[in-house]
Amino acid sequence: MSTLSSATPAGDVKDSTAPPGATNPAGGAGATDPDGGTGAGFHGPSTGSGTGTRPALAAGEQLGSAAGERLVSATGVPVRPSAPRAAVRLLASELGLTFRKPRNIAMLIVLACVPVLLGVVLRVVGGDNDAPSLITQVAGNGLMLTFAAMTLLVELLLPLAVAVVAGDAIAGEAGGGTLRYLLTAPAGRTRLLAVKFANVSVFALVACSVVAAAALITGFALFPVGPVTLLSGSTISIADGLLRILIVTGYAAAGMAALGAVGLAVSTLTEVPIGAVAATVVGVVFSHVLSVIPQLEPVRPYLLTSWWSSFDGALRDPVATDVMTQGLLVFAAYTVICGSLAWARFSSRDITS
Amino acid sequence: MTMVTMGEGAHEAAPPRVAPETAPSSDCSIIARGLTKRFRGGQVAVDDLHLAVPRGSVFGFLGPNGSGKTTTIRMLLGLTQPTSGGCEVLGRPMPAGLADALPRVGALVEGPAFYPYLSGEANLRRYDAADPTSDPRTVTARVGAALDRVGLAAAAGKRYRAYSLGMRQRLAIAAALLGPRELLVLDEPTNGLDPQGTREVRSLIKDVAADGTTVFVSSHLLGEVEQMCTHVGVMRTGRLVAQGPIAELRAGHAPRVRVETPHTAQAASLLGRLGLTDVRTAMEEVTAELGDHTPEGICADLVADGVAVRGFAVVRPSLEEVFVGLTGEGFDVNA
Ligand SMILES: Nc1ncnc2c1ncn2[C@@H]1O[C@H](COP(=O)(O)OP(=O)(O)OP(=O)(O)O)[C@@H](O)[C@H]1O
Numbered sequence: 001m002s003t004l005s006s007a008t009p010a011g012d013v014k015d016s017t018a019p020p021g022a023t024n025p026a027g028g029a030g031a032t033d034p035d036g037g038t039g040a041g042f043h044g045p046s047t048g049s050g051t052g053t054r055p056a057l058a059a060g061e062q063l064g065s066a067a068g069e070r071l072v073s074a075t076g077v078p079v080r081p082s083a084p085r086a087a088v089r090l091l092a093s094e095l096g097l098t099f100r101k102p103r104n105i106a107m108l109i110v111l112a113c114v115p116v117l118l119g120v121v122l123r124v125v126g127g128d129n130d131a132p133s134l135i136t137q138v139a140g141n142g143l144m145l146t147f148a149a150m151t152l153l154v155e156l157l158l159p160l161a162v163a164v165v166a167g168d169a170i171a172g173e174a175g176g177g178t179l180r181y182l183l184t185a186p187a188g189r190t191r192l193l194a195v196k197f198a199n200v201s202v203f204a205l206v207a208c209s210v211v212a213a214a215a216l217i218t219g220f221a222l223f224p225v226g227p228v229t230l231l232s233g234s235t236i237s238i239a240d241g242l243l244r245i246l247i248v249t250g251y252a253a254a255g256m257a258a259l260g261a262v263g264l265a266v267s268t269l270t271e272v273p274i275g276a277v278a279a280t281v282v283g284v285v286f287s288h289v290l291s292v293i294p295q296l297e298p299v300r301p302y303l304l305t306s307w308w309s310s311f312d313g314a315l316r317d318p319v320a321t322d323v324m325t326q327g328l329l330v331f332a333a334y335t336v337i338c339g340s341l342a343w344a345r346f347s348s349r350d351i352t353s
Numbered sequence: 354m355t356m357v358t359m360g361e362g363a364h365e366a367a368p369p370r371v372a373p374e375t376a377p378s379s380d381c382s383i384i385a386r387g388l389t390k391r392f393r394g395g396q397v398a399v400d401d402l403h404l405a406v407p408r409g410s411v412f413g414f415l416g417p418n419g420s421g422k423t424t425t426i427r428m429l430l431g432l433t434q435p436t437s438g439g440c441e442v443l444g445r446p447m448p449a450g451l452a453d454a455l456p457r458v459g460a461l462v463e464g465p466a467f468y469p470y471l472s473g474e475a476n477l478r479r480y481d482a483a484d485p486t487s488d489p490r491t492v493t494a495r496v497g498a499a500l501d502r503v504g505l506a507a508a509a510g511k512r513y514r515a516y517s518l519g520m521r522q523r524l525a526i527a528a529a530l531l532g533p534r535e536l537l538v539l540d541e542p543t544n545g546l547d548p549q550g551t552r553e554v555r556s557l558i559k560d561v562a563a564d565g566t567t568v569f570v571s572s573h574l575l576g577e578v579e580q581m582c583t584h585v586g587v588m589r590t591g592r593l594v595a596q597g598p599i600a601e602l603r604a605g606h607a608p609r610v611r612v613e614t615p616h617t618a619q620a621a622s623l624l625g626r627l628g629l630t631d632v633r634t635a636m637e638e639v640t641a642e643l644g645d646h647t648p649e650g651i652c653a654d655l656v657a658d659g660v661a662v663r664g665f666a667v668v669r670p671s672l673e674e675v676f677v678g679l680t681g682e683g684f685d686v687n688a
């Protein structure tokens with residue numbers, strides 16, 4: 001037996017993995033305490049003194065058996081949860097952190113307030129004849145408030161919220177030191193980055209949905225709601241109008257997720273989260289400035305910001321998909337390029353925080 | 354697999370002393386071969402480090418501030434890339450075999466780090482979720498047991514922000530004990546702990562080691578290391594200046610006699626005449642290397658010579674003296 005074990009190549013995964021009962025530090029395998037037992041505060045399975053009775057250790061014993069189930073199947077081969085399931089668990093943990101963070105909740109509340117404010121203002125000034133067409137449209141149909149609010153917010157406030165979450169993703173963990181413990185868990189660098197991106201994407205979708213929902217509720221509360229007259233002149237039912245709102249929200253979220261990839265790439269460059277957030281926001285503003293300079297017209301299609309509000313197509317009959325498809329391709333391109341940059345940087349980076 | 358366990362038990366009884374170059378991976382939990390880290394700016398933090406940590410040992414990793422202990426640990430855990438050389442942890446090359454090795458390694462690197470707005474328990478769940486091999490069905494039991502083990506059960510629901518320094522340190526140790534571990538890497542685990550906490554960590558480490566887990570612990574507290582470690586490695590400005598079983602390290606240093614007396618000059622000259630070497634005089638105290646003299650003979654000679662002996666002792670060098678001998682007296686950090 002022992003010859004077999006010593007003949008086993010050291011590199012072999014299964015054989016050098018001892019059964020958990022033997023190595024489980026908290027397991028109930030009654031080890032002897034060479035120290036004679038001390039420690040009022042720390043309880044271990046073997047801190048009992050010479051009386052032979054072990055301290056009450058329900059949790060520890062539970063752990064021992066639980067760990068036994070956890071690691072070894074009937075055949076004695078270690079089993080681990082499937083990779084997708086483990087990734088979903090990490091994502092759930094990320095989402096829990098993101099949506100429990102007071103700062104993020106505050107941002108979502110602000111985002112929800114803007115459409116409400118917009119609705120109230122439009123309601124108050126609604127009678128004015130000189131008002132621009134958008135306002136008359138909203139005054140005529142509450143559903144239009146969603147498009148108005150989304151058009152307004154997608155340029156700066158939504159990007160700001162997404163930049164905060166994305167910029168914080170890696171830099172925040174690095175700055176707080178938690179990154180070293182995630183990586184020694186081991187979360188896996190590529191896996192962690194992918195989960196962080198998924199988390200930012202979900203946050204982008206939630207932020208856009210919050211805006212849409214707040215606008216819808218305000219629209220229903222303050223304005224008459226009926227069949228929607230589209231930009232192309234035809235009229236669609238309320239149900240169809242709600243579907244269009246869904247399309248607009250999804251498109252806006254895709255644009256914000258692409259920004260999330262940019263923010264994530266920036267986030268891998270620093271240990272100062274506020275720096276990553278600021279750099280991303282400055283990038284957005286810079287891009288907006290570029291797109292209003294007439295001489296730079298040819299650059300415009302390559303800018304991420306140019307495509308964020310290109311969801312007008314959803315207000316035509318039938319839905320004009322060409323511009324939106326182009327927009328989605330640009331978003332995908334930005335995501336792939338920035339994702340690769342983030343991966344290249346993060347997978348080789350020294351974690352010295 | 355049972356046999357491997359038995360093998361481990363045997364190693365624990367008599368850990369093999371091996372040179373890192375020739376050590377078979379199966380006998381060592383950590384092996385470093387020529388590990389070197391040069392930071393940008395040219396600073397060499399770790400220089401050609403050869404390290405072998407026998408399986409089942411409690412290995413004390415000593416060295417003054419800035420000698421490269423944390424940098425070494427970061428390389429062992431795959432957090433930073435060595436400039437040259439390589440290392441193996443639990444038989445896997447790092448950082449390539451990280452996904453295989455690290456689930457079996459509990460780590461505490463350069464102090465605790467947690468999410469301030471989460472409770473201690475939620476923090477542990479967070480780190481557990483990051484380990485792809487851990488089973489979510491047992492997480493409640495494991496987190497509870499880990500918290501219980503470090504005496505934090507009562508503060509489990511408290512926000513980390515409200516933890517004291519010692520509670521934070523304990524939580525970090527709990528995080529290292531979340532799963533079944535074959536190796537614990539603890540960077541200054543007693544930092545910030547009260548005397549009880551320090552004792553408790555010591556007994557915890559002994560418990561863990563008694564279960565067959567290898568413990569690699571860096572520390573400045575030589576008294577601590579002396580009490581709990583079977584092996585030590587001593588770093589000095591990025592180089593390993595000594596490594597081996599603790600008894601061997603101490604054996605190289607001769608025991609000394611210490612005489613407490615008001616007649617220091619007389620005692621010193623007598624000890625010199627008796628042939629003792631390295632005679633040193635301090636306030637009401639004279640010490641010298643014992644050599645092959647008998648203590649009782651020296652004592653009798655002193656009394657016969659009329660020296661008022663108030664105290665007489667043979668002192669074996671503490672690890673601290675060995676350590677200072679190896680790393681130098683200077684207080685200034687060698688940067
Ligand atoms: N990120 C870094 N960039 C440049 N130099 C570094 C970096 N981290 C550490 N060093 C240098 O490497 C040397 C070793 O540092 P290290 O943190 O490993 O020491 P240590 O032995 O852990 O010290 P201590 O006992 O104080 O914790 C020091 O001189 C330090 O200045």
Ligand SMILES: [Mg+2]
Pocket residue numbers: 422423424463540
């Ligand atoms: Mg250190």
